[in-house]
Amino acid sequence: MAEVRTVDTRERILDAAENLFMAHGYDGTSMRQITGEAAVNLAAVNYHFGSKESLMQEVFRRRLDWLNEERMRVLDEMEREVAGKALKPSQIVDGFFGTLLRMAGDENRGGMTFLRLLGRTLTEPSEFIRAFLAHEYKVVMDRYKEALFKALPEVPKAEIVWRFHFMLGATSYAIAGTDALRLVTDWQIEDDDSVDRLDRLVPRLMSFLLGGLRAPLPQFSETAAVDSK
Amino acid sequence: MAEVRTVDTRERILDAAENLFMAHGYDGTSMRQITGEAAVNLAAVNYHFGSKESLMQEVFRRRLDWLNEERMRVLDEMEREVAGKALKPSQIVDGFFGTLLRMAGDENRGGMTFLRLLGRTLTEPSEFIRAFLAHEYKVVMDRYKEALFKALPEVPKAEIVWRFHFMLGATSYAIAGTDALRLVTDWQIEDDDSVDRLDRLVPRLMSFLLGGLRAPLPQFSETAAVDSK
DNA sequence: CTATAATTCATACGTTCGTTTGAACTATAG
DNA sequence: CTATAGTTCAAACGAACGTATGAATTATAG
Numbered sequence: 008m009a010e011v012r013t014v015d016t017r018e019r020i021l022d023a024a025e026n027l028f029m030a031h032g033y034d035g036t037s038m039r040q041i042t043g044e045a046a047v048n049l050a051a052v053n054y055h056f057g058s059k060e061s062l063m064q065e066v067f068r069r070r071l072d073w074l075n076e077e078r079m080r081v082l083d084e085m086e087r088e089v090a091g092k093a094l095k096p097s098q099i100v101d102g103f104f105g106t107l108l109r110m111a112g113d114e115n116r117g118g119m120t121f122l123r124l125l126g127r128t129l130t131e132p133s134e135f136i137r138a139f140l141a142h143e144y145k146v147v148m149d150r151y152k153e154a155l156f157k158a159l160p161e162v163p164k165a166e167i168v169w170r171f172h173f174m175l176g177a178t179s180y181a182i183a184g185t186d187a188l189r190l191v192t193d194w195q196i197e198d199d200d201s202v203d204r205l206d207r208l209v210p211r212l213m214s215f216l217l218g219g220l221r222a223p224l225p226q227f228s229e230t231a232a233v234d235s236k
Numbered sequence: 237m238a239e240v241r242t243v244d245t246r247e248r249i250l251d252a253a254e255n256l257f258m259a260h261g262y263d264g265t266s267m268r269q270i271t272g273e274a275a276v277n278l279a280a281v282n283y284h285f286g287s288k289e290s291l292m293q294e295v296f297r298r299r300l301d302w303l304n305e306e307r308m309r310v311l312d313e314m315e316r317e318v319a320g321k322a323l324k325p326s327q328i329v330d331g332f333f334g335t336l337l338r339m340a341g342d343e344n345r346g347g348m349t350f351l352r353l354l355g356r357t358l359t360e361p362s363e364f365i366r367a368f369l370a371h372e373y374k375v376v377m378d379r380y381k382e383a384l385f386k387a388l389p390e391v392p393k394a395e396i397v398w399r400f401h402f403m404l405g406a407t408s409y410a411i412a413g414t415d416a417l418r419l420v421t422d423w424q425i426e427d428d429d430s431v432d433r434l435d436r437l438v439p440r441l442m443s444f445l446l447g448g449l450r451a452p453l454p455q456f457s458e459t460a461a462v463d464s465k
Numbered sequence: 466c467t468a469t470a471a472t473t474c475a476t477a478c479g480t481t482c483g484t485t486t487g488a489a490c491t492a493t494a495g
Numbered sequence: 496c497t498a499t500a501g502t503t504c505a506a507a508c509g510a511a512c513g514t515a516t517g518a519a520t521t522a523t524a525g
Contacts, residue, residue: 049484173409
C-alpha cells in the first residue's frame with residue numbers, strides 16, 4: 008500500500024479544490040483546474056473521491072467536522088459552568104460565531120480560505136450543497152438555538168430565529184472578506200495582513216451581532232408595513 | 237421594424253434569465269435553459285444581447301437603474317427636509333435597505349426574485365459581475381456613506397464602513413429568503429404568502445440593523461484577540 | 466404591391482466539461 | 496523474488512457548453 012503518496016495526493020486535491028471553489032465557485036471550477044493546481048493526474052479526483060460532487064462534500068466535511076465538534080465542546084463547557092442557569096447572549100454568540108472566526112486564524116484548519124468558501128456557499132444555489140450543509144449543521148444549530156431561547160426568554164422564538172439568520176448573514180459577509188467590502192468602499196482597509204485583520208474583525212463583528220440580537224423588538228403595523236419607518 | 241415582438245422577446249428572455257440565475261446561479265444556468273423557458277430560439281440571446289455576460293448585465297441594469305434612482309431620490313428628499321442638519325441613522329438605513337426591501341413587493345420591478353438574485357450575487361465569485369455591480373453601486377453607496385458619517389460623528393469612519401458591510405450581509409441573507417433560513421430552523425415560518433411575509437420582515441430586519449449599527453464600539457485587546465470575550 | 470430592414474429559425478462549429486478505461490508503475494506481503 | 500493490491504497515467508468518451516451562420520419569415524416603408 009502506498010500510504011504516503013495516497014494521503015499526499017488526496018490532501019493536495021482537497022487543498023486545491025478548497026482554493027479554487029472559494030475563488031471561482033463550484034460550477035466555475037473545472038476538474039482540470041483542480042488537478043492542474045494540485046499537480047496530480049486528471050483521473051485522480053474520480054479515483055480518490057468518486058466524483059466532483061463527492062469532492063466538494065469532502066472539502067466541507069474535512070473542516071466542518073472539527074468546527075461542529077468545537078462548537079459543541081465550547082457550549083457544553085459553558086453550560087457546565089453555569090450549572091443549569093441561562094447563559095449570557097454574548098457567550099452563546101461568541102461560542103457559535105467566535106469559534107467560527109477564530110478558525111480563520113488557524114491555517115491547519117483551512118484558515119480564511121475555508122471561511123470565505125463557507126460564507127459564499129451558504130448563499131449559493133446548488134441544491135445538493137445546501138442540502139448537505141443543512142444536514143451537517145442541524146444538530147449544532149438546534150443546540151445553539153435552544154441556548155438562545157433560554158437566554159432570552161422574553162423574546163419570541165420566531166424573532167430569535169430570524170435574528171440568528173441575520174447574524175449568519177452578517178458573519179458570512181464579514182468573512183467573505185475584503186472583496187465584497189470593496190463594494191462599499193474604495194479605501195485600502197488597514198491591516199492587510201490577514202491575522203491582524205482578524206484580530207480586529209472579531210470584536211467588531213461581535214459588537215454588531217450583539218447589538219442586533221438585543222435590539223428593541225420591532226413594531227408590526229396593522230396596515231401595510233410599507234409606510235412604517 | 238417588428239417592435240412589439242422584439243420587446244416581447246427581450247423581456248421574456250430577461251424574465252427567464254432572472255429566474256434561472258436566481259435559482260441556479262450564473263454558471264449553473266445554460267443558454268438552452270434560458271431560451272427554453274422563455275420559449276424563444278436559442279440564437280435570440282446572442283442576437284438581442286450579444287453574449288451571456290451582456291445578458292447578465294442587462295438583467296441587473298433593468299432593475300438597478302430604478303433602485304439607484306429611487307435611493308437617491310429618497311435621500312435627497314430627506315436631506316432637503318432637515319436642511320443641512322444630520323439625518324437620523326434610522327432614516328438613512330430605511331432609505332437604503334428599506335427602499336431595497338420594498339422593491340420586493342413590487343412585481344413590476346422584479347419582486348422577490350430579483351432581490352434574491354441580487355443577494356446571492358453580491359457574494360458570488362464571478363469577477364466580471366462583481367466589477368459591474370461595484371461600478372453600478374458606487375455613486376449611491378458613497379452618498380449614503382457620507383450621510384452615515386454625518387449622522388454618527390462620534391463613530392470612527394472605519395467602524396461605520398464595516399457596519400455598513402455587516403448590514404449588507406444581514407440584508408442579503410434576509411432576502412435570500414426562506415431557503416437559507418431552513419438551515420437554521422425546521423419550522424414552517426408563518427405567513428408563507430410572500431407579501432405578508434415581507435410586511436413583517438422589513439420591521440424585523442430594520443430593528444436588527446439599527447441595533448447593530450448603534451451597538452457599543454468594540455474594545456480591541458492589545459494582545460491576541462483570540463481570548464477576547 | 467414591392468423593396469428593405471428586422472427578427473426568427475434550424476443547424477452546426479469548435480471547446481470544454483466530468484467521467485471512464487486499460488495499461489504502466491509502485492509499494493507491500495508472503 | 497514473486498504475486499498482489501494500490502495508485503498513477505495518457506488517452507479517449509459522449510454530452511453539453513456558448514456562439515456563429517445563412518436561409519426563412521415577418522414587419523415596416525415607399
